[in-house]
Amino acid sequence: MSLKNMENQLIAEVKELLESGKVRGFVGFGRGYGMAESVPVFITDALDAEKLVLDPFCGMTIAKYVLERTPQAVGQTRRPLGILAKGCDGLALARLMRDRRLQPDDVYVVGFNCRGMVDAKKVRARLGLKVSGARLEGDQVHFETAEGPVTLSKDECLLDKCLACENPLPEDCQVLLGDDQDTGPVGHRDYAGVANLEALSPDERYRFWTRQFERCLRCFACRNVCSACNCITCSLEDREVEWLGKDTQLSEQFMFHFTRAYHVAGRCVGCGECERVCPVEIPLMLLNEKLMRDIRDLFGVCDPHVPRETEPLGEFNPEDPEGWREEDERA
Amino acid sequence: MSHDWQPRIVAFACRWCTYAGADLAGTRRMDYPASIRLIRVPCSGRVNPSFVVRAFQRGADGVLVAGCHPGDCHYIEGNLFTRRRYSLVKRLLEYLGMEPERFRVEWISAAEGARFAQVVKEMTEDISQLGPNAKMREQL
Numbered sequence: 497m498s499l500k501n502m503e504n505q506l507i508a509e510v511k512e513l514l515e516s517g518k519v520r521g522f523v524g525f526g527r528g529y530g531m532a533e534s535v536p537v538f539i540t541d542a543l544d545a546e547k548l549v550l551d552p553f554c555g556m557t558i559a560k561y562v563l564e565r566t567p568q569a570v571g572q573t574r575r576p577l578g579i580l581a582k583g584c585d586g587l588a589l590a591r592l593m594r595d596r597r598l599q600p601d602d603v604y605v606v607g608f609n610c611r612g613m614v615d616a617k618k619v620r621a622r623l624g625l626k627v628s629g630a631r632l633e634g635d636q637v638h639f640e641t642a643e644g645p646v647t648l649s650k651d652e653c654l655l656d657k658c659l660a661c662e663n664p665l666p667e668d669c670q671v672l673l674g675d676d677q678d679t680g681p682v683g684h685r686d687y688a689g690v691a692n693l694e695a696l697s698p699d700e701r702y703r704f705w706t707r708q709f710e711r712c713l714r715c716f717a718c719r720n721v722c723s724a725c726n727c728i729t730c731s732l733e734d735r736e737v738e739w740l741g742k743d744t745q746l747s748e749q750f751m752f753h754f755t756r757a758y759h760v761a762g763r764c765v766g767c768g769e770c771e772r773v774c775p776v777e778i779p780l781m782l783l784n785e786k787l788m789r790d791i792r793d794l795f796g797v798c799d800p801h802v803p804r805e806t807e808p809l810g811e812f813n814p815e816d817p818e819g820w821r822e823e824d825e826r827a
Numbered sequence: 828m829s830h831d832w833q834p835r836i837v838a839f840a841c842r843w844c845t846y847a848g849a850d851l852a853g854t855r856r857m858d859y860p861a862s863i864r865l866i867r868v869p870c871s872g873r874v875n876p877s878f879v880v881r882a883f884q885r886g887a888d889g890v891l892v893a894g895c896h897p898g899d900c901h902y903i904e905g906n907l908f909t910r911r912r913y914s915l916v917k918r919l920l921e922y923l924g925m926e927p928e929r930f931r932v933e934w935i936s937a938a939e940g941a942r943f944a945q946v947v948k949e950m951t952e953d954i955s956q957l958g959p960n961a962k963m964r965e966q967l
Contacts, residue, residue: 748965786919
């Protein structure tokens with residue numbers, strides 16, 4: 497089923513949910529300021545359901561917004577908040593539930609089988625044109641531009657997270673839009689970026705990360721957007737955690753990024769939001785993927801991005817390898 | 828690099844095994860370089876990975892995390908968490924550009940005074956070759 501048809505289904509569904517009072521609000525996407533831009537919207541009135549949009553530009557993982565609006569947080573009755581969920585939103589919601597930040601009945605999940613979302617930055621770089629719309633079809637994306645239609649392959653224009661996505665369908669949703677039979681993976685996480693970096697010498701790697709971290713503004717956007725970074729008191733801001741400096745000199749930037757990456761090790765769902773929101777474009781997923789891949793290889797966790805009851809670092813196996821010895825190097 | 832530079836190695840030593848092992852090396856009058864600075868911790872599982880980065884920031888040329896052998900932990904399973912944790916941390920530090928020789932994890936029991944002296948000797952030699960550490964180092 498096309499996204500357009502699902503959009504109509506979504507609007508009807510949300511209208512019904514809000515009219516019947518089954519949900520106290522709904523988080524989805526609405527029209528953004530530009531033509532090909534969809535931004536998150538909160539809807540509480542059934543009349544506003546028309547504002548919802550479901551197009552190939554709904555790439556943001558919006559699950560964490562729910563956290564600010566749990567009944568406990570806003571002091572309301574325990575009626576759930578509705579949310580539109582792609583596969584990555586599903587994983588992020590599962591993360592919040594495993595971390596006990598969210599109860600299953602806090603949310604009413606309207607899911608759909610996501611076949612990938614367009615990366616506006618990639619399209620701008622490739623076409624250099626104003627895009628006014630897009631349509632997914634098989635392995636291709638058809639764009640409407642000021643100079644007529646243009647077709648790109650999915651590999652050229654989808655978000656990186658979509659090209660690495662193996663879970664396009666959210667689990668545990670109350671409603672599933674569309675009737676797609678093909679729910680197979682959209683892409684595959686091949687850890688190519690990590691392998692490229694590992695092929696360099698230590699000094700080259702240090703120079704690479706120095707170039708990246710030097711730009712960091714410590715805006716904490718990567719933490720704020722992250723569904724795994726959901727602690728109520730964050731050690732990065734806790735003044736009693738004296739070994740975490742708050743300065744912006746290079747050594748503290750290393751400390752910050754090391755700590756951020758390590759704190760989400762085994763908990764990152766791979767939604768790539770940290771990288772997307774970074775105002776200075778630090779490739780944070782290279783850190784997250786490194787940990788993900790090592791967790792897979794060292795501890796035999798096949799899908800390190802899928803939240804489960806115990807985390808890889810919250811458990812152990814008596815037979816675990818000693819990952820610091822070279823001979824254990826991915827045998 | 829001045830000619831009298833000596834590596835500074837910070838070691839986080841578990842109080843039940845490695846710290847006692849270091850004690851044994853001392854009472855047996857074993858020879859090992861004075862480059863090591865021991866910090867006693869209740870368990871190798873107590874060592875927050877940020878401590879390691881902090882040590883490098885504040886001037887360590889090498890860091891050692893050492894505890895009981897797996898299965899010997901005073902707290903039964905503390906070092907099994909350590910093993911998982913530092914398998915990742917070691918690789919992450921190298922991924923960020925740290926030389927592999929500068930960070931080591933070792934199991935040293937209370938009976939292994941000789942092993943402790945050996946590890947300190949090895950690390951001191953390796954790091955002397957590399958020279959002082961400037962990576963992740965705080966600028967004052």
